[in-house]
Amino acid sequence: MQxxxxxxxxxxxxxxxxIGRGNSSGYGTTAGRGQNGQLSRSGGGKGAGFEGGQQPLAMRLPKLPGFRNINRVEYAPVNVSRLDGLFAxxxxxxAETLVAKGVIKSALTPVKVLGDGEITKKLTVRVDKVSASAQAKIEAAGGKVELPC
Incomplete structure (x- = not known):
């Protein structure tokens, strides 16, 4: 055997x-759909969510308020107290030094420094955003903040 x-x-x-290939096939003329009615028509039948005239489930359910902004930018938050403990x-x-220290996962993630805690070290901070309180604390410790243009 092969x-x-x-x-x-x-x-x-x-x-x-x-169906619809001549009367000798047994499915010609009406093509097995019967004589009249909704199902005999082209495109006939009820829609996917039709519930016999009852208000469909999708229309009965409450709708969520608001919307989701697809252009939203999520910043990775880093507090000044964390910087004080990690850097000299x-x-x-x-972003690169924060990835090396394990604070954030990717250098492509935008970073925002927040002002929670205290900082005693003189640091040069080059991140995407810095809160006003964090900037005041960094500059009071003798450091400087360099934001992107």
């Missing part, structure tokens, strides 16, 4: 119903 000798079992394969005097704080 692959070209293989055949399906007799009666296991049934040919599809070819005169260090530069930017």
């Amino acid at each position: 692959l070209n000798d293989l055949r399906p079992a007799p009666g296991s394969k049934k040919s599809r119903k070819r 005097d005169d260090d530069v704080v930017d």
Whole structure:
């Protein structure tokens, strides 16, 4: 026996119903749809959510308020107390050094420094955003903030 000798079992394969191909086929004229009515028409039948004239479920459910802004930018928050514990005097704080220290996962993530806690070290901070309180604390400690243009 070879692959070209293989055949399906007799009666296991049934040919599809070819409707609308002449009266001699048994499915001509009305093509098995009957004489009249909604289902005999082209595009006839009820829609996907139709519930017999009852208000459909999708319309009965409450809708959520507001909307989701697709252009929203999520910043990774970093507090000045965390910077104080991780960096030494005169260090530069930017996305690459924060990734190296394990504070954020990716250098492509925008970073915002927040003012929670205290800072005693003189740091140069080069991140995307800095809160007003964080900037005041960094500059009071002798550091400087360099924001992107």
